[in-house]
Amino acid sequence: MMQIFDTMQNRLVDLETRDPNHVSIYACGPTVYDVPHLGHARTALTYDLLKRFLMWSGYTVTLASNITDIDDKIIERSAREGISENELSSTYTKIYIDQLREFGVADPDFRPLATEYVEEMLAIITQLFEQGAAYEIEGHGVYFDVDSLADYGALAGRTVNELRESAQARVASEEDKQDPLDFALWKSAKPGEPTWDSPWGPGRPGWHIECVAMSLHLLGDGFDIHGGGSDLAFPHHENERAESEASGHSFARYWMHSAMLNVNGEKMGKSLGNFRTLGDALAQYGPRPLRLAMLQAHYRSLMELSDETMKGAIGGIERIDAFFRRMLGADIQETSIDTEAKDRFMSAMNNDLGSPDAIAVVFETINSGNAALDDKNIKEASMALTTVSELLEVLGLSKDTVDSDEEIDSLVSEREAARASRDFAAADRIRDILKDRNIEIEDTPNGPLWRKI
């Protein structure tokens, strides 16, 4: 059985699903006012990997991941650029979707837009009023009363008083709010802003109610996993949970949070000036090395993405592709999976999505496959090939077509033959020919590997 780290219980727990053999997951998506950065990519990758692995393990999975298409930042930027909020958000939604696809992140089963769920949001706010958990301030909007939920702060692992102290220290509370921790469910219309009608006058939804409405509508009460980046745990997720529970809907059974990302030693963020976008990284390194680099860090650990990390990941992808080229060149066919390697991969992934250990199993299998081929052990080599193909598919790292170039392959074979007959002059000549074509050969204990340089 899979174990995941549940933020709410602050420990590893068995994944016991609401429905047998089905897992429902809601992962918070981006607010679309700019191009995606690497943190967005890491978050999306985490839930893509979770879904792939669960499906491979025999579950059916429903993954919903939203787009927040109305927000202060969207309103500000579209005003600055003199375009409509809708124009701005659809431009960046398209870029987000296109780049995630390029990155190899599969589309979720549902990608709801917040603005399409206003009716559902209003219904939940109405329920919160009925439960005495909401109050209205004329001219400001509707607020959630944190005192209405006995365990507000449980997800953050803090008491209401602790949270209240830091909230008071952080921001001067809005004039009429009953408590600095109370937060907006519905914001009254301001001039020039997009608005929707509501029983409390025209306005627009608060951020947290959007995700509550979308997740409950698409996945139902008591859905299995709520995920997102760790920066969303408080207050966004705490407040989502509060709204759902206080309105009478049981919310997520488990909470998963993927950690943040440092780029070349600095915290990922626009303000620091080292902002590197997903688009930049894809153009610079390609999707597979970027994906491998991210998967080689556990999703809950702060990731350091540096030129050094990327160099290692590019080398890793080359080793994978060289393995396939070599197996293809030797006409090795896929047969059956190596159950021992499969079991080790599975237990790594069952342990809170342990992708670094799972990837290590893949590279060990590549090494043993190469060694088997050296020994002309076709059966072992076939098994390794089958295993590597299948496991890479789970990680989303497989490639539809492996780079193959018969001419280069035959030059490499000629050079091998020359070396075998100790004709080193001929071998060096062929190496130079390859070098002129930007092909570098590396002689390894498992035979030569070539790569484009």
Ligand SMILES: [Zn+2]
């Ligand atoms: Zn959310």
